[in-house]
Amino acid sequence: xxxxxHTPPSPLPQRHGVDPVRVRLPAxxxxxxxxxxxxxxxxxxxxxxxxxxxxxxxxxGADGRPVAADAPYVPGLFxxxxxxxxxxxxxxxxxxxxxxxxxxxxxxxxHFLATTPRGSHVAETALARLRRELDLPALTAAHxxxxxxxxxxxxxxxxxxxxxxxxxxxxxRVRKEYEAVAPYDPALPxxxxxxxxxxxxxxxxxxxxxxxxxxxxSRVEVVEHRDRPGEPGGLARYRLAPATGQTHQLRVHMAGxxxxxxxxxxxxxxxxxxxAGDFRRPLQLLARSLEFTDPVTGEEHxxxxxxxxxxxxxxxxxxxxxxxxxxxxx
Numbered sequence: 001x002x003x004x005x006h007t008p009p010s011p012l013p014q015r016h017g018v019d020p021v022r023v024r025l026p027a028x029x030x031x032x033x034x035x036x037x038x039x040x041x042x043x044x045x046x047x048x049x050x051x052x053x054x055x056x057x058x059x060x061g062a063d064g065r066p067v068a069a070d071a072p073y074v075p076g077l078f079x080x081x082x083x084x085x086x087x088x089x090x091x092x093x094x095x096x097x098x099x100x101x102x103x104x105x106x107x108x109x110x111h112f113l114a115t116t117p118r119g120s121h122v123a124e125t126a127l128a129r130l131r132r133e134l135d136l137p138a139l140t141a142a143h144x145x146x147x148x149x150x151x152x153x154x155x156x157x158x159x160x161x162x163x164x165x166x167x168x169x170x171x172x173r174v175r176k177e178y179e180a181v182a183p184y185d186p187a188l189p190x191x192x193x194x195x196x197x198x199x200x201x202x203x204x205x206x207x208x209x210x211x212x213x214x215x216x217x218s219r220v221e222v223v224e225h226r227d228r229p230g231e232p233g234g235l236a237r238y239r240l241a242p243a244t245g246q247t248h249q250l251r252v253h254m255a256g257x258x259x260x261x262x263x264x265x266x267x268x269x270x271x272x273x274x275x276a277g278d279f280r281r282p283l284q285l286l287a288r289s290l291e292f293t294d295p296v297t298g299e300e301h302x303x304x305x306x307x308x309x310x311x312x313x314x315x316x317x318x319x320x321x322x323x324x325x326x327x328x329x330x
Contacts (some may be wrong), residue, residue, distance in 0.1 A: 011064035012080050014137050017128030018117055020080045027075045034059075034079065035069040045083075053081055088124040089277040095129050098152070098303055103296050104165065105130060105139065105155040106303050111282035114147040126153060143169045146248070148265075151178070151287025151305045164295040169245065175291040177241050178250055181284035181311040182259040184225040184236035191221030194257065200247040206266050207248040209256060217243040218253045235262075237312050239288075250285065261285050262311045284311045 012020040023041065031037040038059070039050045053059050057066035059081045067079055093110035100106075107126055114121035117128060131139050142154040142165040154174075156162040168174050195214040200207035218240060225236035238259075240250050248267070254260060255267035262284040265271045274281070290303045 008062040008078060010080055011060055011062060012082065014131065015082055016085065016123040017131035017137075018082075018085070018122055020082045023079050023081075025073060025075055025077045025079075029073065029075070031073045033069065033073055034067055034071045034077070037073060038079075058082065085122050086120045088121065091124055092279070095126055095133075096306065097130075097134070098306070099301075100134070101157075103157055103161060103294070104142075105134065105136070105157060106290065106301075107153050107155065108305050108307060109145060109150055109153050109287075110307075111148060111150045112279055115144045115153055116141050121147065127155070130155060142166050143174075143245075145287055146283075146285075148263075148283040149285045149287060150282070150307050152290045152303055153287070154290060161296055168292050168295060172243065172245075173292060175241075175289075176287065177239060177289040179223075179286045179288045179309060180238045180240055180250065180254060180261045181235060181309050182238060182254055182261050184222070184233045185258060186233060188257065188259070191219065194218045194220060194253045196253070196256070198246040198249060198252055205270060207246065207252050209252060215244060216246040216249045216253070218250055219243070220253065220257065235311065237309070251283075282310060284309045 007022075007024075010020055010022065014020070023038065025031075025034065025037055029037065031040070035050065035054060042050055051069065054067070054069040059067050059079055061067050061080075062078055091110060091113045093113070095110060095113065096108040098106050098108050107130060109115065109126050113129075114125045115127060117123075117125050122128065127139065127141055131137055136157060138159050139155050139157060140159060140162050142156050142162065145151060145153050154165060156165050195217050196209045197212040197214050198207050198216040199210050219242075221239050223237045223239050225234055227234040236259075238254075240254075242249055246252075251261055251264055251267045255264070260268050263281045264283055264285075265274060286305060286307055286309055288305050290301070292301055293299070294301055
């Protein structure tokens, strides 16, 4: 019987709620030193960055001691280090905690805040913020919400329980409901269930619908609609219930119906990038509710976001271009 390899605990503490990077040297390779492997593996970091980290003693082994640049390559060896944090524009909106117990934290995330560290968003993420604010360094995300989407996100307190909660999402045992503001088309029969095949390629900003067996299912219905001056049909507030969890699924399906979500910079077509720090036109999509049976306690959970979509609450100023940001409506 094959034994599972043991991963030693990190010798480095978190910084700003962000874990250190852990690298395990591959079992097979032709590198002579640890430095040679890391220079190749971290080639995108820029010339001289890895050498500077070795010189500063920032790359350490399981005992917490700095690893020398000329240390021989040992297959299976673990090393840790902290990357320099990118310059980030703070997201100036509150991250509300709607529920906290010894097992989970449910947060009501604002628009523009990423769920977990990724790319240029590291310390300014919901996970890093909650770790700092709640003093919960072991907190992890059970699922992810797009940076531009606001609403409910589930986090787990105990690492050993994370898998049980992630399995809820994998097995579609979480009932999720979203809300969106988009154009209203009185000629489009609703409610309806949209089924299609969606693919998202690495390195491409947008997902797309392609022929084939459906892997994305969304229920779309109108909650209410109102006229919008100068535009036929006006606006509507929609209730969206995804039965699957493909990347950008709801945004793709709404755009495919001819009802692109207001403030969407990707669908139906990619627009000019929004400058960092411009929070005036948040995507009008909100993860409104989460319902599930707790896999650890057996408790029935029903959580609801307290946020309000700005284009609906402040539709006159939104239409006139005088809306100043989501804090007006949240």
